[in-house]
Amino acid sequence: MPQVIFIGNEEQRLVERLQENDRTAAREFYTLYAESLAGVCSRYITDEDDLKDVFQNALVHIFSHIGDFKYRGAGSLQAWATKVAVNESLKFLRMKEHHEALPLDYVTVDHLEDEPPSISDIPPDIICQMLNRLPTGYRTVLNLYVFEGKSHQEIARLLGIRKDSSASQLLRAKEMLIKMIRKYNDDNSPRR
Amino acid sequence: MNEEWLEQMRQKMTDYKRPAPEVSWDAIDRALAAGKVHKTRMLWLRRMAAAAVILLIAGVGYWDILRNDTEQAAEKRLTENHGERLRVGASAGIWHNDSSVAKIRVPVPVIPPARISVTAILAETITPISESSPDTIHTATIEEEALPRSNGEGDIRPKKQTPPTPASVIYPTDLHQRKHIDNRLTAKVYMSSTMADNRHNNLFYKPQGDSIDEHFKYPKQISMTKHQPVRFGLSLRYRLNDRWSIESGLSYTRLSSDISTTIDGVTTVTEQHLNYIGLPLNISYDLWKSNHFGLYVTTGGTIEKSLDTSPWQFSLSGGIGAEYKLMNFFSLYAEPGLGYYFKDGSTTPTIYQDHPLNFNLSFGLRFNLK
Numbered sequence: 061m062p063q064v065i066f067i068g069n070e071e072q073r074l075v076e077r078l079q080e081n082d083r084t085a086a087r088e089f090y091t092l093y094a095e096s097l098a099g100v101c102s103r104y105i106t107d108e109d110d111l112k113d114v115f116q117n118a119l120v121h122i123f124s125h126i127g128d129f130k131y132r133g134a135g136s137l138q139a140w141a142t143k144v145a146v147n148e149s150l151k152f153l154r155m156k157e158h159h160e161a162l163p164l165d166y167v168t169v170d171h172l173e174d175e176p177p178s179i180s181d182i183p184p185d186i187i188c189q190m191l192n193r194l195p196t197g198y199r200t201v202l203n204l205y206v207f208e209g210k211s212h213q214e215i216a217r218l219l220g221i222r223k224d225s226s227a228s229q230l231l232r233a234k235e236m237l238i239k240m241i242r243k244y245n246d247d248n249s250p251r252r
Numbered sequence: 253m254n255e256e257w258l259e260q261m262r263q264k265m266t267d268y269k270r271p272a273p274e275v276s277w278d279a280i281d282r283a284l285a286a287g288k289v290h291k292t293r294m295l296w297l298r299r300m301a302a303a304a305v306i307l308l309i310a311g312v313g314y315w316d317i318l319r320n321d322t323e324q325a326a327e328k329r330l331t332e333n334h335g336e337r338l339r340v341g342a343s344a345g346i347w348h349n350d351s352s353v354a355k356i357r358v359p360v361p362v363i364p365p366a367r368i369s370v371t372a373i374l375a376e377t378i379t380p381i382s383e384s385s386p387d388t389i390h391t392a393t394i395e396e397e398a399l400p401r402s403n404g405e406g407d408i409r410p411k412k413q414t415p416p417t418p419a420s421v422i423y424p425t426d427l428h429q430r431k432h433i434d435n436r437l438t439a440k441v442y443m444s445s446t447m448a449d450n451r452h453n454n455l456f457y458k459p460q461g462d463s464i465d466e467h468f469k470y471p472k473q474i475s476m477t478k479h480q481p482v483r484f485g486l487s488l489r490y491r492l493n494d495r496w497s498i499e500s501g502l503s504y505t506r507l508s509s510d511i512s513t514t515i516d517g518v519t520t521v522t523e524q525h526l527n528y529i530g531l532p533l534n535i536s537y538d539l540w541k542s543n544h545f546g547l548y549v550t551t552g553g554t555i556e557k558s559l560d561t562s563p564w565q566f567s568l569s570g571g572i573g574a575e576y577k578l579m580n581f582f583s584l585y586a587e588p589g590l591g592y593y594f595k596d597g598s599t600t601p602t603i604y605q606d607h608p609l610n611f612n613l614s615f616g617l618r619f620n621l622k
Binding site: 078082098099112119121124126147151189205218220 | 254258260261262264265267268269270271272273274275276277279280281283284286383395476511522523524526561601
């Protein structure tokens with residue numbers, strides 16, 4: 061659950077100030093949310109330079125569309141900004157990796173019988189690095205499904221792929237992630 | 253399977269932060285200033301208007317080039333001034349391929365009477381119905397004068413190019429009838445769009461044991477607005493005879509949809525774009541024609557390949573077209589019609605699935621090549 065940063069109506073007030081073209085409000089927004097939004101983008105975008113572009117575009121989109129945003133309670137500003145960041149990431153991937161066709165594998169579902177490895181000791185940074193090592197298609201599907209809560213149907217529509225392709229790519233992504241985590245846990249387990 | 257594990261993963265990353273990249277505050281401040289302005293909804297009209305302006309500029313540019321080429325063309329035709337050629341007149345001017353012209357690029361001394369006959373041919377070909385043109389008025393007399401002379405000239409080409417269909421079969425030798433079979437080869441640039449309203453669908457999505465969705469208090473509400481497809485194309489029309497012609501070329505079609513998802517009262521809009529490259533094949537039949545105005549019916553089919561996801565898209569179309577000749581070399585046209593789009597077998601939602609049968613309007617410019 062996203063943290064609720066504001067007490068009282070401060071968040072709403074921030075939205076209003078942004079809508080009134082208040083530049084200090086934009087700086088405040090940056091201070092409050094930039095790191096989280098950068099975190100969101102970095103789940104999708106692996107290259108640092110690309111990340112910078114996508115992040116900048118996301119902020120530009122947020123501020124240029126703040127007039128369309130309707131405040132709907134605590135946390136809604138961040139939730140909306142996160143969605144913009146996801147959209148900007150997808151837009152970038154669509155443009156840049158258009159030629160990298162998303163693999164259309166149809167994986168049979170019986171390879172995840174074992175108990176999946178524990179992730180309690182893995183820092184989020186490492187998880188993000190692992191996500192970045194997944195092929196773009198797998199990573200995008202997994203991000204949308206797990207972190208953005210999209211259904212396969214929505215993912216299929218967003219990425220222009222088939223619904224069953226989304227499901228099979230999620231499985232693949234999960235499988236690869238589990239392998240990476242197992243290896244990480246093995247390498248970092250206390251050997252005393 | 254293992255949704256729990258994914259859920260742990262989700263929670264772990266929920267508040268994931270990393271140092272934010274530097275940003276350009278100039279751009280952000282500008283964006284903020286623009287944030288108050290609401291977007292106009294007249295995009296579609298604006299795009300159409302922009303396309304029309306581009307087409308017009310292209311048309312005028314093309315006309316200019318053609319005008320400059322006319323003199324060179326006259327030089328080429330100089331070498332073809334033998335009797336038969338002249339007798340067949342305007343329609344025969346269409347038959348000779350560029351290959352035959354290319355063979356005879358040998359410089360030929362300019363003989364004044366021949367020059368006149370050439371202008372006569374040009375007048376016939378290019379300005380067949382402009383009665384006011386002095387060239388046209390002279391045609392008949394010049395022809396008589398030029399005939400024997402050109403017969404007397406040595407024919408430079410080894411043999412006269414035989415037309416695919418003997419001209420005499422389709423066209424009576426009478427010049428006045430042939431006058432109407434101008435513009436045998438026509439190029440066209442166009443833009444088209446359907447005329448229906450943008451399609452808006454509301455899809456309610458209920459979480460079904462999907463653990464991710466259980467975190468949302470309300471069911472998601474997804475709606476999809478499918479905009480009118482916009483098509484651009486280039487094609488060539490070939491006149492088979494006085495009334496019938498066939499047309500083919502390449503087209504590019506773009507389908508756009510806005511998918512808005514509302515979760516917990518927060519709405520996000522995502523755009524979906526699908527791009528198609530198509531190969532249309534149409535036949536048309538001229539109903540009526542005057543000096544500047546023409547009316548025709550057309551029908552045909554298009555096969556399109558999606559560049560993004562779904563497979564082939566077939567469609568049939570038919571319509572009635574009106575053409576207005578602006579200058580001798582190009583005309584404006586508009587073609588309202590009906591189109592039917594067959595199912596493409598994909599699951600990607602498109603406007604064609606909601607509206608397989610739709611009205612459309614195509615408009616653009618035609619350039620007469622030959």
